[in-house]
Structures are given as C-alpha cells and as structure tokens.
Amino acid sequence: MSYITNLKCRECGQEYPISPLHVCETCFGPLEITYDYARIRAAISRKLIESRPHNLWRYRELLPVDSEPEAGPFSGFTPLVHAKRLGAELGLKNLYIKDDTVNHPTLSYKDRVVSVAITKAREFGFTTVSCASTGNLATAVAAHAARANLKCYIFMPEGVESGKIVGSTIYGAQVITIRGNYDDVNRLCSEIADKYGWAFVNINLRPYYTEGAKTFGFEVAEQLGWKLPDHIVIPTAGGTILPKVAKAFKELKEVGLIKDTNFKIHSAQAEGSAPVIHALHKRTDLIEPVKPNTIAKSIAIGNPADGYYVLKAVRESGGWGDVASDPQIIDAIKLLARTEGIFAEPAGGTTLAVTKKLIEQGRIKRDETVVVGITGNGYKTLEAVANAIEQPVIIEARLKEFDSLFERLENGKREIAGAA
Numbered sequence: 539m540s541y542i543t544n545l546k547c548r549e550c551g552q553e554y555p556i557s558p559l560h561v562c563e564t565c566f567g568p569l570e571i572t573y574d575y576a577r578i579r580a581a582i583s584r585k586l587i588e589s590r591p592h593n594l595w596r597y598r599e600l601l602p603v604d605s606e607p608e609a610g611p612f613s614g615f616t617p618l619v620h621a622k623r624l625g626a627e628l629g630l631k632n633l634y635i636k637d638d639t640v641n642h643p644t645l646s647y648k649d650r651v652v653s654v655a656i657t658k659a660r661e662f663g664f665t666t667v668s669c670a671s672t673g674n675l676a677t678a679v680a681a682h683a684a685r686a687n688l689k690c691y692i693f694m695p696e697g698v699e700s701g702k703i704v705g706s707t708i709y710g711a712q713v714i715t716i717r718g719n720y721d722d723v724n725r726l727c728s729e730i731a732d733k734y735g736w737a738f739v740n741i742n743l744r745p746y747y748t749e750g751a752k753t754f755g756f757e758v759a760e761q762l763g764w765k766l767p768d769h770i771v772i773p774t775a776g777g778t779i780l781p782k783v784a785k786a787f788k789e790l791k792e793v794g795l796i797k798d799t800n801f802k803i804h805s806a807q808a809e810g811s812a813p814v815i816h817a818l819h820k821r822t823d824l825i826e827p828v829k830p831n832t833i834a835k836s837i838a839i840g841n842p843a844d845g846y847y848v849l850k851a852v853r854e855s856g857g858w859g860d861v862a863s864d865p866q867i868i869d870a871i872k873l874l875a876r877t878e879g880i881f882a883e884p885a886g887g888t889t890l891a892v893t894k895k896l897i898e899q900g901r902i903k904r905d906e907t908v909v910v911g912i913t914g915n916g917y918k919t920l921e922a923v924a925n926a927i928e929q930p931v932i933i934e935a936r937l938k939e940f941d942s943l944f945e946r947l948e949n950g951k952r953e954i955a956g957a958a
C-alpha cells in the first residue's frame with residue numbers, strides 16, 4: 539500500500555500524477571512527492587519500525603514506492619558510532635559518526651537513493667537505467683541495476699578516481715567518461731534522457747531518488763533513541779542529502795514518531811567547490827556557479843541543482859556551514875582513521891574538518907549532541923591520500939634487520955616526543 543499522493547512543484551504548487559517527471563511544466567521548478575501524513579501517522583509506530591529488518595525499507599511508508607521494494611535489501615541502517623576518542627580530541631562528549639562508509643553494497647550514502655530509484659524504475663517499467671555521476675552514484679547505480687537485471691549506462695567526468703571507474707564497470711555497466719566537469723556531464727545527460735527515454739536516477743527519477751536520502755536522517759533519530767541531535771553536519775554536492783535530512787527530522791515529528799523539533803543542520807563543502815557556502819556566508823540566495831578544483835571529487839559540483847534548498851534548510855534550522863581546504867580534508871581523514879578506525883573518502887574529511895571549525899567558532903558547544911555525516915569510503919579514493927601517508931619500510935627477512943629497525947623507530951619516536 540502506498541501513501542504517496544502526487545508530485546507537486548516546490549515553487550508554484552502545481553500538481554502532477556506520479557510519473558517519471560522532475561520539473562514543473564509551468565515554472566520549471568523542481569517536483570517533489572506529497573504524502574498522506576495523516577494515514578501514515580495512523581499506520582506506523584516506533585514498535586512496528588523496530589520490528590523490521592535492518593535496512594532502509596523499515597521506513598517504507600515515508601518512501602515513494604508502491605510495490606514490494608526490489609532493490610537495497612541490505613542498504614541503509616549503517617552504524618551510528620559514539621566517537622569517544624575523536625570526541626575527546628575535539629572536546630565533545632556526545633559526538634557521533636553516522637557511518638555510511640559501510641553502506642551495502644557500494645560503500646557510500648548513494649546506496650540509499652539508488653535503492654529507491656531502482657525500485658521506482660522497475661515500477662515504471664524502464665529497462666535501462668543511467669546517471670550522471672561524480673563517482674559514488676555510478677558505482678551504486680551499476681551494482682543495484684545488475685541485481686535488478688536492468689541495462690545500465692554511466693556518465694562521469696574525466697579524471698574521477700579509478701576506484702569509481704573499475705567499481706562501476708565490474709558490474710557490467712557501460713561506462714562513458716566525458717571531457718568536461720560534472721556540470722557538463724549533467725547537461726549532456728538531460729539531453730540523452732529526453733531523446734532515449736531511459737531512467738536517469740538523478741534526472742527524470744529525481745523526485746523519487748532524492749527521497750531515499752531521508753533515510754540517513756530517520757536512522758540517526760532512531761539510533762539516538764528517537765531523539766534529534768543538537769547538531770548534524772552534512773556534506774553538500776548537488777544539494778540532495780542535506781535538505782532531505784532536515785525533511786526527515788520534520789516528518790518524524792509530523793507522523794508522531796518523535797517529540798523534539800530542535801536541531802541545527804550545517805553544510806560542509808570543499809574550498810575548491812563551495813558555491814553554496816559562498817552564498818551562505820554572503821547571506822544571499824544567489825548561488826554563483828564555480829569551476830571545481832579539489833581532491834574531494836565526489837562532492838565537486840560547481841552548479842548544484844538543489845543548492846537553494848540547502849541554504850533554506852540550513853537557515854531555517856539556525857545552522858551554518860564552512861569550507862575545508864585540501865590539506866585540512868586530508869588531516870581530518872587521518873584524524874578519523876587514527877581515533878575511530880573509520881577510513882572516509884575526502885567528502886568525509888570535509889565534513890569532519892568543517893565540524894572542527896564549527897567547534898572552534900563556538901557554534902557547537904562541549905555538551906551538545908553532534909552527528910557528523912560520513913558519506914563515503916576511503917578505500918574507493920586511495921589516490922587522495924596515497925602521497926600524504928608514511929610509506930612502508932622494506933627490510934630483509936632477518937630478525938637482526940628488524941631489531942635495528944625497531945630501535946631506530948623507537949628512538950625516532952622519543953626524539954619527536956622530546957622535541958614536542
């Protein structure tokens with residue numbers, strides 16, 4: 539049974555039937571799903587949700603599908619890690635990592651949105667799925683399409699990490715790289731979607747796809763014992779996940795699953811691709827596109843489709859946002875790995891680096907509950923840190939060699955400790 543009623547233009551309010559449409563024919567505003575919240579409120583409870591399998595479909599009444607979900611049986615419900623060692627370094631008692639580095643099956647937050655998009659593509663009867671991607675979406679679409687027996691074409695800008703190329707092609711998808719940046723790829727894909735009639739998960743299926751991102755927020759609230767954090771820090775690329783996390787928190791209240799409504803949501807961008815943060819800091823709604831240049835390639839979108847809604851959600855919540863430079867991103871990746879044993883990709887480094895800044899700026903206080911959204915896995919972006927780590931030592935297989943090496947290493951540490 540479905541609880542979705544319509545597609546509705548976010549700008550002019552015009553309604554459309556549920557179909558593979560994403561922009562308003564009258565005003566070109568983005569379309570969004572509407573739900574029958576009164577019926578959902580009557581149908582669900584904490585107990586019912588808690589009785590379900592640990593995947594994102596435990597919140598299915600709040601997701602835009604009609605059928606039994608065919609994709610993502612193991613996607614979502616990733617750990618919320620109480621980060622005590624990292625918290626101690628940053629001076630926070632209640633610091634949590636929402637860890638989508640271990641999302642199933644492709645190790646990023648994109649497994650959530652794609653689970654919903656692929657289920658919807660099957661419902662609409664599409665046989666080919668496609669996407670414009672900075673990398674993680676590509677791997678997720680390719681993997682979920684394989685399992686759903688759909689043909690798959692992937693479009694990415696040239697220069698994405700090899701983990702993203704190999705990690706898409708391996709599933710049997712046709713990968714095409716484009717001479718240009720993500721925004722060039724996206725423009726081309728809009729034309730292909732029109733001409734070829736394929737399901738582009740982030741173009742004509744966008745209203746459905748983006749709803750999957752709410753599950754990140756639903757889970758955080760459930761895992762905190764049906765409470766909202768005081769702060770949540772979320773990376774921004776195209777601007778899907780951040781407003782959807784804010785929407786998720788509001789929906790939980792709307793359907794009676796939580797009582798509190800106060801939270802501050804903060805946006806994190808890489809300095810080399812920060813159009814939304816620039817607008818936030820300038821206190822304007824006008825987002826000026828930039829040409830991305832950062833190691834955080836998965837969030838390098840210079841002209842974010844939903845940037846305006848990021849600004850809106852951040853401001854409504856009383857949140858803020860900041861940028862992280864490439865060296866700050868690398869330092870934060872190392873800090874998270876060293877303290878919590880979690881290896882994030884540069885998007886995660888960006889979020890943690892920005893969290894540190896927000897603490898330093900006094901916007902996040904010591905005793906408040908803070909969730910850092912870590913959305914992608916570092917094993918997929920090894921080249922980002924390969925030159926920033928100590929290289930392994932090579933020795934002969936002789937105990938004597940190790941003895942002298944060990945002595946040198948220990949002395950080295952004492953010298954460093956002495957100097958500090």
Ligand SMILES: *Cc1c(COP(=O)(O)O)cnc(C)c1O
Nearest residue numbers: 674775776777778779885913914
């Ligand atoms: C896609 C992505 C994001 C966020 O992108 P939005 O378009 O803003 O939703 C964040 N982190 C990683 C690792 C991603 O792949």
